[in-house]
Structure formats: C-alpha cells, structure tokens
Amino acid sequence: MSAYTGTKKKPGRKPFSDKLPREQIFIHLTDEEKEGAIDTFFTKVKEELDIIPAKVRVLEYMQEKAVFVEQIEGEKQRQVKAAQMPRHPIARAMGSISLMCFVIIAKYADGLPLYRQEGILSRYGGDISRATLANxxxxxxxxxxxxxxxxxxxxxxxxxxxxxETRVQVLKEPGRPATSDKYMWVTLGGPPGEKSILFEYDPSRSGDVPMRLLDGFSGYLQTDGYAGYNAVCQKNSITQLGCWDHARRYFKDAQNAQPKRKKGQNNKPSKAGKALSLINKLYVIEREIKDLSVDEKYQQRQEKSIPVLNQLKAYLEENQHKVPKDSLTGKAMTYLSNQWEKLNVYCTHGELNISNILAENAIRPFVIGRKAWLFSDTPAGARASAIHYSLIETAKANGLEPYAYLKQVLTALPYADTVDKVEALLPWNIKKSDTPE
Structure with missing residues (x-):
C-alpha cells in the first residue's frame, strides 16, 4: 500500500476572500491611556463580514444643453446642443441597469420570484409591478x-x-394544456478554460431539439441514454457517451429492493449486488486518477478500468437471462446491455467523464429555482429564463461574479454594434481583459 502523501488541512475558520473590499476601523487608546508611551501602533486583531442592506434611490439625469446663436441667411437663429445621454438596453425604461441586474440575479441565481421582489421594492419605497419586472x-x-x-x-x-433536459411548466404555450410537460434543455461544453452552460426552452422533447442545439457540432456527446439524441449523433457523426451514474442507479434500486436477510442466512450477494460492486470499482479508479493529466487518465483506464469492464460484461452475459425482464434487476441489466457500447466510450479518451453528473449539476440551479417560482406564464418568459440562466451559470463556470458580469454586459451591449464588440462580452474574453499583463 502506498503511503499517504496528502497534507492535512489546518483546523479553523476559512479566511474571507482577499477580493472583498475592506474598511479599517481603528480602535484608539484614550489620551490618558497613552500618556508616557514612547510609541503607539495598530495591529489587526479581528475581521468581521459586513453587508450594507439594499438602498433604493432615484437617479435623476440632468442633461446639459448649450445655446448657440448662428447667422443663417442673414438672420440670427438659436441652436441648442445637448450632451449625449448614456445608452440603455431598454429605451425609456424606468429602471436602471443596476436594478435590472439585481432583479435578474435575485430571481435566476437566488430563486426569488418576481412577486416577492415587487414587495421588497415597495417596502423600500420603489413601486414597480411584477408585470413590469417580467417585461x-x-x-x-x-x-x-x-x-x-x-x-x-x-x-x-x-x-x-x-x-x-428537465420538465418546466409554461401556462400559455399555444396548442398545449397548461399542465402538459414542456422542457428546459441544457448543454455544457466548450474549449478548456472557456466552458459555457447554455439553457434552451422548447415545448417538445423530440429529437428535433438536439438536432437544432447541436447543429454544426461533431465530437463527443454525453447524455443519460435518452434516444432523442440518436438522430443528431447519426447525422453529425457524433460519438455518443453513456452515463454510468444511471446504470449504477438502476442496480442500486434493485439492491435496495432486496428483502433483508435474517441473521444466519446465506450472505451471498444478490445479482444486483454483484454488478453494483463491479461498477463501484470503476468509480474507485476514477477517484484515484481524478487529478492526473488527460494522457495519464487514458493509460490508467486502459490498465485498470478495461479489465473490470470485461469482468462486468462477462457477468452480464452469464446472468441476464436468469432474471425476469420486468424485475428491477432485469431492467437494470437490460439498460446496461442496451447502453454497453456507449458506457465504454469514456475509456477511449482521458478528457471524457464516467458519468453525466456535470450536466445534472449544471441544470440543478434551474431545478432549485423552479421550486420557488413554480412556472413560467408565457413561452417568451420561459425563453428569457433560459437566456438569463445561461449567462449566470456561464459566468460562474468562468470564475466571474454574476452580478458584476451582467452589469458590465448590459452597460456595454447598447454600444456593441459589431460582432467583435459582442464577442468582447463573452465571459472568457472579459476575464482575459480584466487580467493584468
């Protein structure tokens, strides 16, 4: 057994981020207490996290104008020149860019429905209806x-x-009942260090949606095994990649459904338990190699994971016909058999993952937010939600604070009249421009 080389973390409270603004509070001695001292100095003895509650104010734009007298056709005429007003992404809106960013973050990052934000703003003296906020x-x-x-x-x-993909309720989707299932789709990917998490609303779960979302992509696609992705993979020569989390979950459910053995009974593992133990070996290997390079991961999987997969495949072929197809173990084995080729793909490249957990994690903020605001009223609202979630989650994935990123984008967007100017607002480009050389 190899010796443990990791360093033990020191106990104690995690320090506050050095990126936070700091204000020093000086605690002074009295003149009497300092009397006779040859010197005084200050030492930092404590840090407290502080917050300034929301403050609502009205911004009054006072536009300067200059009056000129010009001689036009022999007559003196007055001409007025006005200072250029800053552009706003929504012309004539009664809310500042900062307020709009606050509303976006409160709803889509913090799960605060618009009707509650309406109440909060009203409490601070700013009366803006939830309908206006939604618009x-x-x-x-x-x-x-x-x-x-x-x-x-x-x-x-x-x-x-x-x-x-996950379900979302949209009340006023044309041609569909309010209670019918509609879907929010998510894709996670991009070059190293420039990942994006993109949400897309569509009332359908048909294969036409991934056909549209993945148009032009030809690489590896990892999903939970849903057949709706098959058509685009075939058309674009995309290599499908399975998810071992789903395979393991089926066997876990089958194992949990087994009757508990009484003391003294045969402790031989069930068929689901045996398969589960082999699958768990694959995850142990992944935990051991998680910090290795892409090439090293590939080598380790070839040496360690492939033999386990071969063992699991042999066990599946030997036992699948021995269990009822409609039993939980039978269904688990059927899923494993049907997905086998896709489930093995992760061993062919070190950049690939054993499961689709990253996509499930990416869609989780939407699922959590959905519990708070429950539904979208219109398709336009659902599509807006997808866009705002995309920007927030992509900013987070690239190490940017979402509110600051959104404010920078919405301030610059009215002036972005070329593709290059819009490209400059991509999170990784902003991150590069903010990094000192």
Whole structure:
C-alpha cells in the first residue's frame, strides 16, 4: 500500500476572500491611556463580514444643453446642443441597469420570484409591478440573444458536450394544456478554460431539439441514454457517451429492493449486488486518477478500468437471462446491455467523464429555482429564463461574479454594434481583459 502523501488541512475558520473590499476601523487608546508611551501602533486583531442592506434611490439625469446663436441667411437663429445621454438596453425604461441586474440575479441565481421582489421594492419605497419586472426580463433577453448565439457557436468548438433536459411548466404555450410537460434543455461544453452552460426552452422533447442545439457540432456527446439524441449523433457523426451514474442507479434500486436477510442466512450477494460492486470499482479508479493529466487518465483506464469492464460484461452475459425482464434487476441489466457500447466510450479518451453528473449539476440551479417560482406564464418568459440562466451559470463556470458580469454586459451591449464588440462580452474574453499583463 502506498503511503499517504496528502497534507492535512489546518483546523479553523476559512479566511474571507482577499477580493472583498475592506474598511479599517481603528480602535484608539484614550489620551490618558497613552500618556508616557514612547510609541503607539495598530495591529489587526479581528475581521468581521459586513453587508450594507439594499438602498433604493432615484437617479435623476440632468442633461446639459448649450445655446448657440448662428447667422443663417442673414438672420440670427438659436441652436441648442445637448450632451449625449448614456445608452440603455431598454429605451425609456424606468429602471436602471443596476436594478435590472439585481432583479435578474435575485430571481435566476437566488430563486426569488418576481412577486416577492415587487414587495421588497415597495417596502423600500420603489413601486414597480411584477408585470413590469417580467417585461424587463423578456426585453433584456431579446437584447442578449446575439451573445447567447456566440456562446453556442463557441461551445461547438470544444471536443465534448454534456446534455440533459428537465420538465418546466409554461401556462400559455399555444396548442398545449397548461399542465402538459414542456422542457428546459441544457448543454455544457466548450474549449478548456472557456466552458459555457447554455439553457434552451422548447415545448417538445423530440429529437428535433438536439438536432437544432447541436447543429454544426461533431465530437463527443454525453447524455443519460435518452434516444432523442440518436438522430443528431447519426447525422453529425457524433460519438455518443453513456452515463454510468444511471446504470449504477438502476442496480442500486434493485439492491435496495432486496428483502433483508435474517441473521444466519446465506450472505451471498444478490445479482444486483454483484454488478453494483463491479461498477463501484470503476468509480474507485476514477477517484484515484481524478487529478492526473488527460494522457495519464487514458493509460490508467486502459490498465485498470478495461479489465473490470470485461469482468462486468462477462457477468452480464452469464446472468441476464436468469432474471425476469420486468424485475428491477432485469431492467437494470437490460439498460446496461442496451447502453454497453456507449458506457465504454469514456475509456477511449482521458478528457471524457464516467458519468453525466456535470450536466445534472449544471441544470440543478434551474431545478432549485423552479421550486420557488413554480412556472413560467408565457413561452417568451420561459425563453428569457433560459437566456438569463445561461449567462449566470456561464459566468460562474468562468470564475466571474454574476452580478458584476451582467452589469458590465448590459452597460456595454447598447454600444456593441459589431460582432467583435459582442464577442468582447463573452465571459472568457472579459476575464482575459480584466487580467493584468
């Protein structure tokens, strides 16, 4: 057994980020206490995290104007020149860019429904209806769509995309009952260090949606095994990559359903338990190699994972016909058999993952937010949600604070009249421009 080489973390409270602004508070001695001292100095003895509560104010724009007298056709005429007003992504809106960013973050990052934000603003003295807030979200999403389009194109330049989808309720989807299932799709991918997490609303779960979302991509696609992705993979020569989390979950459910053995009974593992133990070996290997390079991961999988997979395949072929197909163990083995080729793909390249957990993690903020605001009223609202979630989660994935990123984007977007100017607002480009040389 190899010796443990890791360093033990020191106990104690995690220090505050050095990126936070700091204000020093000096605690002085009295003149009497300092009397007779040859010197005084200050030492830092404590840090406290502080927050300034929300403060609502009205920004009054006072536009300077200059009056000129010009001689035109022999007559003196007055001409007025006005200072150029800063552009706003929503013309004539009664809310500042900062307020709109606050509303976006509160709803889509913190799960605060608009009706509650309406109440909070009212409590601070700013009366803006939830209908107005919703209209802002939709109008801003339309302005941000070109940025999302560029993110989608950039995502397709990476080698791997992970995809998932989840249900969402949209009340006023034309031609569909309010209670019917509609879907929010998510894709995660892009070049190293420039990952994007993109959400897309569609009332359908048909194969036409991934056909549209993955148009132009030809690499590896990792999903949970849903057949709706098959058509685009075949058309674009995409290599499908399975998810071992789903395979393991089926066997875990089958194992949990086994009757508990009484003391003294045969402790021979069940068929589901035996398969589960082999699958768990694959995960142990992944934990051991997680910090290795792409090439080293590939080598380790060839040496360690492939033999386990061969053992599991032999066990599956020997036992699948011995269990009822409609039993939990039978269903687990059927899933494993049907997905076998896709489940083995992760061993062919060190950049690939054993499971689709990253896509599931990517869609989780939407699932959590959905529990708070429950539904979207219109398709336009659902599409706006997808765009705002995309920007927030992609900013986070690239190490940017979402509010600061959104404010920078919405401030610059009205002036972005070329593709190059819009590209400059991509999270990884902003990150590069903010990094000192």
């Amino acid at each position: 802002w979200m939709i109008a801003l999403a339309k302005q941000l769509q070109p940025l999302i389009n560029l993110m989608r194109e950039h995502q397709h330049t990476g080698a791997v995309i992970l995809a998932d």
